[in-house]
Amino acid sequence: MQLNKEQQKAVLHVDGPLLILAGAGSGKTRVLTNRIARLISECNVSPWNILAITFTNKAADEMRERIDDLVGLGSESIWVATFHSTCVRILRRFIDRIGYDTNFSIYDADDQKNVMKEIIKRRKIDTKMYKERFFLNVISSAKDELISPEAFREQAGEDFIRKMQADIYEEYQKTLQKSNALDFDDLIFLCVKLLKQDKEVRDYYQDRFRYISVDEYQDTNTAQFELVRLLAGKYKNLCVVGDDDQSIYKFRGANIKNILNFEKHYPNATVIKLEQNYRSTQNILDAANAVISHNMGRKEKHLWTDQEAGEKIGFYQFDTAYEEAEHIAYEISSLVRRNEFTYGECAILYRTNAQSRLLEEKLVSANIPYKIIGGINFYSRKEIKDILAYLKTIENGQDDLAVRRIINVPKRGIGATTVGRIQEFADEQGMSFFDACRQIELIPTIKKAAEKIRDFANFILVCRTQLAEGGIEAMTKYLLDATGYIDDLRAEHDEEADARIENIEELLNKITDYEETAENPTLTEFLDEVSLVADIDNLEEGQDYVALMTLHSAKGLEFANVYISGMEDGLFPSFMTITADDESEMEEERRLAYVGITRAKKRLTLTCAKTRMTRGEMQYNKVSRFLAEIPKKLLTGNGRQEDALPLYQQANRGFAQARKSFRSEDVYGVARTKSSKAPSNAPKAKNIGNAGAAGKPDYKEGDRVRHPKFGEGTVTSMVLGGRDYEVTVDFDDFGTKKMFAQFAKMTRI
DNA sequence: GTTAGAAACAATCCT
DNA sequence: TGTTTCTAAC
Numbered sequence: 001m002q003l004n005k006e007q008q009k010a011v012l013h014v015d016g017p018l019l020i021l022a023g024a025g026s027g028k029t030r031v032l033t034n035r036i037a038r039l040i041s042e043c044n045v046s047p048w049n050i051l052a053i054t055f056t057n058k059a060a061d062e063m064r065e066r067i068d069d070l071v072g073l074g075s076e077s078i079w080v081a082t083f084h085s086t087c088v089r090i091l092r093r094f095i096d097r098i099g100y101d102t103n104f105s106i107y108d109a110d111d112q113k114n115v116m117k118e119i120i121k122r123r124k125i126d127t128k129m130y131k132e133r134f135f136l137n138v139i140s141s142a143k144d145e146l147i148s149p150e151a152f153r154e155q156a157g158e159d160f161i162r163k164m165q166a167d168i169y170e171e172y173q174k175t176l177q178k179s180n181a182l183d184f185d186d187l188i189f190l191c192v193k194l195l196k197q198d199k200e201v202r203d204y205y206q207d208r209f210r211y212i213s214v215d216e217y218q219d220t221n222t223a224q225f226e227l228v229r230l231l232a233g234k235y236k237n238l239c240v241v242g243d244d245d246q247s248i249y250k251f252r253g254a255n256i257k258n259i260l261n262f263e264k265h266y267p268n269a270t271v272i273k274l275e276q277n278y279r280s281t282q283n284i285l286d287a288a289n290a291v292i293s294h295n296m297g298r299k300e301k302h303l304w305t306d307q308e309a310g311e312k313i314g315f316y317q318f319d320t321a322y323e324e325a326e327h328i329a330y331e332i333s334s335l336v337r338r339n340e341f342t343y344g345e346c347a348i349l350y351r352t353n354a355q356s357r358l359l360e361e362k363l364v365s366a367n368i369p370y371k372i373i374g375g376i377n378f379y380s381r382k383e384i385k386d387i388l389a390y391l392k393t394i395e396n397g398q399d400d401l402a403v404r405r406i407i408n409v410p411k412r413g414i415g416a417t418t419v420g421r422i423q424e425f426a427d428e429q430g431m432s433f434f435d436a437c438r439q440i441e442l443i444p445t446i447k448k449a450a451e452k453i454r455d456f457a458n459f460i461l462v463c464r465t466q467l468a469e470g471g472i473e474a475m476t477k478y479l480l481d482a483t484g485y486i487d488d489l490r491a492e493h494d495e496e497a498d499a500r501i502e503n504i505e506e507l508l509n510k511i512t513d514y515e516e517t518a519e520n521p522t523l524t525e526f527l528d529e530v531s532l533v534a535d536i537d538n539l540e541e542g543q544d545y546v547a548l549m550t551l552h553s554a555k556g557l558e559f560a561n562v563y564i565s566g567m568e569d570g571l572f573p574s575f576m577t578i579t580a581d582d583e584s585e586m587e588e589e590r591r592l593a594y595v596g597i598t599r600a601k602k603r604l605t606l607t608c609a610k611t612r613m614t615r616g617e618m619q620y621n622k623v624s625r626f627l628a629e630i631p632k633k634l635l636t637g638n639g640r641q642e643d644a645l646p647l648y649q650q651a652n653r654g655f656a657q658a659r660k661s662f663r664s665e666d667v668y669g670v671a672r673t674k675s676s677k678a679p680s681n682a683p684k685a686k687n688i689g690n691a692g693a694a695g696k697p698d699y700k701e702g703d704r705v706r707h708p709k710f711g712e713g714t715v716t717s718m719v720l721g722g723r724d725y726e727v728t729v730d731f732d733d734f735g736t737k738k739m740f741a742q743f744a745k746m747t748r749i
Numbered sequence: 750g751t752t753a754g755a756a757a758c759a760a761t762c763c764t
Numbered sequence: 765t766g767t768t769t770c771t772a773a774c
Contacts (some may be wrong), residue, residue: 055764084764098757109763252763264771352761374763407752415750534764552762574761592762615759616765756770 003027003034005104011035011271014043017266018239018727019217019259023303024288024598025558028241032213033063035239036078037070039211047077049210051231054082055219057537059556063215079209083224084184084532087191091182092524094201098194103179103524105392105399106531112136112183112378114401118169125164138165139172143185144221144253146192149173167623178432180398188223195230206234206421216264216556217242221253229265236266242382244291244299248552248592250585260299277303277598281310284604287630288597294629295587314605315627315639317448321358321566321612328563328607329362333547335561338370341603344544345560349551349596351572354614355565357549363546373549374535383489383500384507388530390479391472394463395523397434400426404433407456410488414456418449459483473511480504495706551596551618562600567608569623569645608639686720697741699748705729707746 001012007027010020011034021030036052037044049621052067054060064334071078081089088106096102100150107115116132142152149170176183182190195202213233214220217240220228232238240262247256263269277285280560287306292298318324328348335341348359363370378384386409392402404423408414425443426436436443437457440450459482466475480486486504489497514529515521536553547559551572566572573589597604606627612619623644632641699705703715718741727741 057764082764187764249763253763354760354765411751413750417750459769532764536763550762571761672752750774752772752774754771754773756768758768759766 003030004276006272006274006276007031007034011038013239013270013272014029014039015235015237017236017262017269019262019266019269019271020239020241020274020588021259021271021299021301022243022274023301024243024246025277025594026274026303027278027536028215028274029063029066029275032215032239032241033066033070036067036211036213040071040074045211047071047074049208049211050078051086051211052078052080052213052215053086053228054080054215055189056534056556057082057085057532058539059215059532060085073100082532083220083227084187085528087187087227088528090191090201091187091194092199092528094194095190097198097201098190100177100182100190101180101396101398103180103396105179105396105402107176107181107183107186107401108117108380108531110385111181111401115172115175116168119168119175123168123171127651135165135168135172139169140185141253142169143189144223144227145327146189146223148193170243178398179400180396181401185223188221188227192223192226192230195227196691202230202233210235211239212235213239213241215241216246218244218247218256218259219249219254220258221255222258223253225255225258238266245295245301245591246555246595248555248588250409250588253711273301275302275304277305279601280305280598281307281602283312283634284308284597284600287313287604287634288594290631290634291295291626291629292594293598295590311603313630313634314603315630315635315637315641316605316607317623317637317639317643318607318609319611321355322608324565324607324609325358325362328359328565328605329368332363332368332561333366341561342544343546344542346563347547347549347554347557347561347599348563349549349554349599350565351551351574352566353550355571359548359565363548369545370548371539371543371545372608373539373547374553377533377535378503378506378538379530379533381500383485383502383504386485387476387480387504387507388527390463390483391476391523391527393434393460394467394475395527397460398432400433403437407437407453410483410485412452412456414449414452418446418453421445422453425663443646463575468522471515471516472521472526473508476508476511498747512640532611551592554599555595558601560601561603562596563605563607564596565607566612567606567624567627568612570619570621571612572624574624575645580610588735590626593624605637606639697746699727699746704749705746706749707731712749 007030009211010018010031013033013035020028020031022031032052038051039050040047052063054063060080060082067078067080068075079086091100091104092102095104113132113136116136120127120130120132120135147155149166152169153163153166156166175304176186190552203735209231212228214228219242228238228240240259242259244256244259247254249258250256258265280288282305285303289303293427311325316324316327318327332341332343332346335346337345350359356372356375360370360372379388386406389402389405392399393406397403400423404419407419421443422436422440423433425445426433429436435456437453440446440453440457443450446453463475463479466478470478486501489501491738495669510530511526514526518525536549539547539549539557551564564572569578572593573586577585577589606620608623609629610620612621623639623641625645627639628644630641635641697718699715701715701718704712705715706712707729716726716730727746729746
């Protein structure tokens with residue numbers, strides 16, 4: 001495919017700041033990659049001097065691949081990375097210049113919460129009034145805005161609450177520093193601090209990165225803006241790509257002004273608009289344009305396509321969310337059967353992760369292969385976090401949180417009281433928790449547990465030797481063996497434990513894979529990679545399954561056939577948005593709708609339900625107001641736009657209070673009953689996509705089996721059809737179901 | 750110190 | 765409804 005005029009103009013631009021306003025589906029990645037390739041082949045730029053920043057690893061990998069294809073030899077020295085991994089790489093080299101150790105740990109949301117919990121306990125703050133989340137949010141937005149604890153205190157003045165927040169921010173930051181740990185926001189914040197403070201480091205990177213590109217620029221926050229400004233400070237060969245209409249990350253500090261005011265920040269900037277859409281049909285594009293046109297204060301764009309109108313947009317309304325999910329599953333099933341789409345071409349999008357459950361259930365019973373992107377990250381599962389805490393302890397003994405997590409896992413008879421005493425001693429002496437463990441005989445209050453603690457500390461030291469001698473994989477295997485972690489799980493003999501074992505094996509695979517592919521594998525680097533994976537990174541292309549994800553995760557992706565479910569006022573736009581007295585929040589929500597609609601290439605279906613269970617409560621929602629914004633002639637299906645709040649009433653804020661909400665008992669007059677005893681909270685072992693290798697199932701006709709969703713049942717028939725067994729099971733609580741063995745995660749009992 | 754069962758609480762969206 | 769925290773009993 002040829003580049004169009006505007007695309008060419010962007011590709012040919014070499015020196016000076018460049019802003020590319022790229023509408024949805026306008027081929028921005030092509031432009032970015034082609035421009036970089038040309039810099040090298042035509043303009044004599046060394047690959048070593050090029051930096052390309054993205055937001056997700058997936059985007060980075062994709063860009064890397066495409067650049068590799070274009071550039072060939074030498075492309076490996078181009079620095080293509082996410083904001084966070086870029087900062088980690090810089091900090092791993094130079095952070096010792098600002099008071100941390102270069103083998104710092106990275107704390108995830110869970111770790112942050114634990115740190116905050118302790119601070120709150122120590123300060124005897126009433127958790128009813130102030131929750132951990134509240135303070136963490138305050139701290140996070142402060143860091144996004146590059147406000148240090150000191151600056152925060154200054155700004156607080158005499159305000160009581162602000163002063164309390166300042167105290168907590170300061171203590172939180174001290175705790176992290178003492179553990180030699182950085183949270184996600186620190187990665188950017190401290191990198192900016194380093195570059196600002198240290199001229200030598202700044203000069204080094206400014207000189208190295210002569211050509212910088214930033215993708216999804218509309219999502220940058222103040223800290224990221226500053227980082228880019230510092231890096232590009234010398235040569236100012238900065239190319240940013242973005243679309244203000246797709247700015248959907250205000251809640252994590254994204255500042256839309258970064259893109260809107262680019263020309264002010266970089267006065268001689270060239271601006272290029274990419275307005276031809278190569279992705280969607282005219283109808284889809286018309287709907288997207290109609291919705292987004294209700295926003296004020298955007299950069300005017302005229303997205304157009306030379307594709308034909310295509311199918312109308314489906315709009316379906318159901319009585320319950322149950323039926324909604326059923327319909328989607330049924331439709332996908334028949335479209336695939338008629339060879340109109342493959343599973344891999346279909347995606348189901350929703351506003352909140354919680355909506356995935358129902359959809360999942362219906363896809364399972366319709367035998368549709370699927371993969372849920374997001375929800376619980378693989379690396380935040382209990383068993384994985386345990387093992388990683390061991391690895392972190394081995395890597396960085398100062399990481400108190402990691403040490404305390406595993407000191408009694410598996411059970412070593414070291415309880416909360418003992419841990420408390422060690423911590424107390426460590427605090428008094430100003431040493432780390434692990435160092436206190438190593439000198440346990442100095443702690444007078446500990447007698448009985450002393451030996452156990454000594455054993456634990458010695459064990460960690462042995463692991464360190466193992467690591468040095470045999471590498472990560474060998475050491476981890478030794479560790480699992482010596483602690484009996486897997487044996488303990490195996491002894492539990494239930495499917496939940498089995499799933500955990502599988503997850504650990506998966507982790508081992510990742511370690512092996514890492515050690516085989518990395519140039520110079522180190523435990524630190526492995527832990528970095530693990531800490532920085534996003535859910536969306538797990539979506540593999542070319543796999544034949546339906547993708548389920550939130551609208552946020554879907555940004556940057558495209559699918560031939562897209563469903564947006566839960567198009568209801570109160571869900572999408574969210575209840576929070578409707579009740580907030582801030583029109584800009586509604587605009588952000590509308591941009592999210594725009595992002596969702598523009599994901600579709602050929603076929604788009606919007607669905608909603610009149611009733612929906614949320615947190616055990618029955619909710620009655622109107623049709624989403626965004627549906628009222630789509631011209632009627634573009635729609636087909638049983639949905640009634642009239643059931644949405646009419647446009648002229650949408651400015652009226654009073655109605656939110658009138659929303660009705662009953663407890664389910666009140667509606668049906670029945671108490672809630674316990675359903676089947678199948679543990680629905682069992683960790684989902686592996687997602688369907690990986691299950692392909694499964695051979696013959698270990699059950700046969702007449703066997704009793706257990707299914708994660710449907711509980712126990714009896715196998716009534718098993719037929720080999722196509723490439724997999726078709727199993728029919730008579731479930732005790734759910735009746736008879738027919739499914740493919742490969743996708744039904746059933747075990748014999 | 751450990752465990753199970755009950756009570757309390759909670760969800761936007763993400764690197 | 766699903767998950768975390770609290771409490772009591774071993």
